[in-house]
């Protein structure tokens with residue numbers, strides 16, 4: 137694989153081990169900014185932070201903008217429930233992430249890079265701090281300044297414009313997820329066409345998928361994009377604990393639409409999941425057993441967004457609260473079926489009306505849950521209890 141060539145991360149890689157395995161060779165190729173940009177664009181690498189935007193295009197925009205100084209922010213805010221991949225990458229392969237950050241800075245000619253790190257990740261802070269010191273001592277940073285900045289542990293702090301507010305200033309810059317940047321050194325070292333031998337034509341490479349504690353084998357796993365959801369569920373995660381039967385899947389974190397158990401053959405890549413009615417997000421997979429009450433689960437997701445809305449935009453504050461209260465009324469049996477029609481209207485009305493994308497996030501899980509598991513919602517309305 138690309139990020140963990142030895143398979144699952146078992147030990148924490150040292151500077152010497154990283155260098156012995158070809159680490160920093162990409163940097164030592166001393167490619168020009170244009171050559172790095174060309175290779176990243178040709179590789180088809182897409183952002184792993186949730187939106188799947190092409191990294192090459194993002195970097196080209198930053199490189200072409202006349203404003204200076206330029207900065208790179210490596211986004212390790214990681215407050216998405218169930219996500220642990222950025223932590224694993226930084227804790228086990230800090231130099232891979234650092235080399236990717238240095239290459240991104242070279243590509244857009246930035247003089248300063250920030251590693252924006254979840255403030256609870258002390259282990260990562262120490263590892264990255266050590267890595268920066270080792271790379272500096274080895275003369276690998278050149279004139280690039282690298283600062284590790286602690287990110288507040290609130291969900292919205294990982295949104296890119298919020299991250300920039302936190303590190304200060306509003307310069308033109310790309311904000312890249314840790315995993316996106318970790319793909320950069322292997323691409324520069326081995327070439328774009330090598331990268332494209334993994335994954336699919338439109339979603340090349342691999343991705344780290346996080347499985348939760350409901351699975352027999354929870355953890356983060358690197359798989360080629362385009363691998364089937366079934367393979368991840370059955371062969372990697374080994375199914376749900378206690379032999380429970382599968383009912384639903386949330387394939388990309390809490391802001392994506394639910395899938396049902398008859399959609400296990402969907403390939404895990406951006407295009408296939410879109411066709412299946414959902415999104416890949418940042419690869420946090422949740423699998424729900426037949427015993428799960430989808431009303432309770434949907435309510436939990438709605439409450440999460442209501443809690444995590446920073447409150448700055450009135451539309452977001454009102455939308456997230458209203459959706460959560462409406463679901464609570466259904467869950468308690470204090471609503472009638474006419475309420476169902478209101479969800480779509482509220483979501484449509486508020487779409488795009490916030491400073492960030494959080495306002496768009498509760499729609500897909502809530503609307504898909506109501507559509508796919510309508511009888512469970514109706515049962516709650518009638519009885520105020522679960523029908524499962």
Ligand SMILES: Cc1cc2nc3c(=O)[nH]c(=O)nc-3n(C[C@H](O)[C@H](O)[C@H](O)COP(=O)(O)O)c2cc1C
Nearest residue numbers: 183184185211213214215294295296312313316493
């Ligand atoms: C509410 C919210 C929270 C987010 N949290 C994170 C996060 O913790 N880490 C991250 O990399 N991206 C997060 N994102 C996505 C970023 O805004 C941005 O798209 C990403 O960092 C870009 O990197 P990429 O192009 O490498 O994917 C979040 C977005 C939103 C709307």
